[in-house]
Amino acid sequence: xxxxxxxxxxxxxxxxxxxxxxxxxxxxxxxxxxxxxxxxxxxxxxxxxxxxxxxxxxxxxxxxxxxxxxxxxxxxxxxxxxxxxxxxxxxxxxxxxxxxxxxxxxxxxxxxxxxxxxxxxxxxxxxxxxxxxxxxxxxxxxxxxxxxxxxxxxxxxxxxxxxxxxxxxxxxxxxxxxxxxxxxxxxxxxxxxxxxxxxxxxxxxxxxxxxxxxxxxxxxxxxxxxxxxxxxxxxxxxxxxxxxxxxxxxxxxxxxxxxxxxxxxxxxxxxxxxxxxxxxxxxxxxxxxxxxxxxxxxxxxx
Amino acid sequence: xxxxxxxxxxxxxxxxxxxxxxxxxxxxxxxxxxxxxxxxxxxxxxxxxxxxxxxxxxxxxxxxxxxxxxxxxxxxxxxxxxxxxxxxxxxxxxxxxxxxxxxxxxxxxxxxxxxxxxxxxxxxxxxxxxx
Numbered sequence: 162x163x164x165x166x167x168x169x170x171x172x173x174x175x176x177x178x179x180x181x182x183x184x185x186x187x188x189x190x191x192x193x194x195x196x197x198x199x200x201x202x203x204x205x206x207x208x209x210x211x212x213x214x215x216x217x218x219x220x221x222x223x224x225x226x227x228x229x230x231x232x233x234x235x236x237x238x239x240x241x242x243x244x245x246x247x248x249x250x251x252x253x254x255x256x257x258x259x260x261x262x263x264x265x266x267x268x269x270x271x272x273x274x275x276x277x278x279x280x281x282x283x284x285x286x287x288x289x290x291x292x293x294x295x296x297x298x299x300x301x302x303x304x305x306x307x308x309x310x311x312x313x314x315x316x317x318x319x320x321x322x323x324x325x326x327x328x329x330x331x332x333x334x335x336x337x338x339x340x341x342x343x344x345x346x347x348x349x350x351x352x353x354x355x356x357x358x359x360x361x362x363x364x365x366x367x368x369x370x371x372x373x374x375x376x377x378x379x380x381x382x383x384x385x386x387x388x389x390x391x392x393x394x395x396x397x398x399x400x401x402x403x404x405x406x407x408x409x410x411x412x413x414x415x416x417x418x419x420x421x422x423x424x425x426x427x428x429x430x431x432x433x434x435x436x437x438x439x440x441x442x443x444x445x446x447x448x449x450x451x452x453x454x455x456x457x458x459x460x461x462x463x
Numbered sequence: 464x465x466x467x468x469x470x471x472x473x474x475x476x477x478x479x480x481x482x483x484x485x486x487x488x489x490x491x492x493x494x495x496x497x498x499x500x501x502x503x504x505x506x507x508x509x510x511x512x513x514x515x516x517x518x519x520x521x522x523x524x525x526x527x528x529x530x531x532x533x534x535x536x537x538x539x540x541x542x543x544x545x546x547x548x549x550x551x552x553x554x555x556x557x558x559x560x561x562x563x564x565x566x567x568x569x570x571x572x573x574x575x576x577x578x579x580x581x582x583x584x585x586x587x588x589x590x591x592x593x594x
Binding site: 345353358388 | 542
């Protein structure tokens with residue numbers, strides 16, 4: 162039978178003061194959390210700890226510790242979000258060890274067997290709670306990462322319609338297999354939906370092109386070709402052109418352009434349209450008898 | 464026996480695959496189509512697979528074979544209306560069908576055929592092959 166609840170209750174305010182002191186000595190994160198808030202968390206946890214150990218058990222998986230587990234996971238989750246490091250989060254629990262051990266020694270005194278048992282119990286308890294806190298911290302961090310990944314996946318694949326029958330797919334960020342799958346599907350579906358014959362894949366925002374990225378691009382282009390649409394790669398930067406050649410990637414069957422504008426001009430040309438200055442066309446009807454579309458400085462005929 | 468109809472449109476043949484392709488059906492189609500090209504002296508084949516939802520490596524190879532056979536018989540093949548899922552599957556299977564021409568729908572497929580072979584052969588056939 163452990164005397165922990167009795168000791169905690171008896172010395173509550175002393176343990177609390179020492180605990181706070183320990184924490185502030187180990188990590189000073191006043192920028193992230195004020196002392197009042199910290200004191201509230203510590204008080205609540207200490208009270209709950211005294212209540213949970215009343216039955217004599219120090220098994221943190223038992224139902225008596227349900228509230229503590231909930232409390233600790235909430236604290237870890239909020240700290241993970243606030244930007245505390247794993248150490249700082251673990252110290253919150255581990256720094257309770259020293260104040261607790263001091264009080265145990267003071268209370269039990271010279272009875273070595275009882276003292277050893279009590280120390281062992283408290284050690285076990287704090288270690289388990291500490292591990293639980295770390296695990297909860299990591300879990301909430303992983304959740305954050307997974308959510309951000311999902312958001313990136315959604316953000317990064319817009320298919321833009323540039324003109325009737327011309328699509329553009331501006332790629333931003335590194336291409337991995339999962340993203341390529343999403344990119345490929347959204348592009349192919351857009352081709353069917355808009356009945357587009359030309360798709361421009363702009364890789365200005367892709368930081369590096371390695372063999373894997375190139376292979377992904379080639380797959381997308383081949384799939385589009387199978388459906389009857391032609392793909393143009395644009396936004397090839399000089400370094401990327403060098404990398405592609407050095408890696409021995411064969412892009413000779415694919416039209417590549419350095420600027421999106423060049424690719425768009427080619428796409429217009431392929432669909433039988435030309436870009437002319439509005440001044441030269443003065444609302445002259447074209448071959449189909451329609452008026453030439455106009456904007457401020459130039460229009461596109463077709 | 465189940466067959467896929469082959470329609471004759473002037474110099475071209477139109478094949479619309481509207482049922483699930485099983486291997487036997489594919490073989491029959493190959494036979495029928497090559498025979499039709501030879502019989503009608505066709506210059507182009509248009510295969511519409513817009514309702515085809517499931518494809519495997521056999522069907523992929525069959526499509527490539529049909530294109531190659533047609534070319535031997537001096538006819539262009541255009542594959543039209545492939546669904547995105549089918550295109551992705553074929554690419555993942557490593558079948559990019561390099562010799563096959565493709566188009567988004569029957570209309571643009573016909574335009575493509577006319578551009579590549581139609582005008583030349585039509586003018587040639589106008590005098591000689593009139594019935």
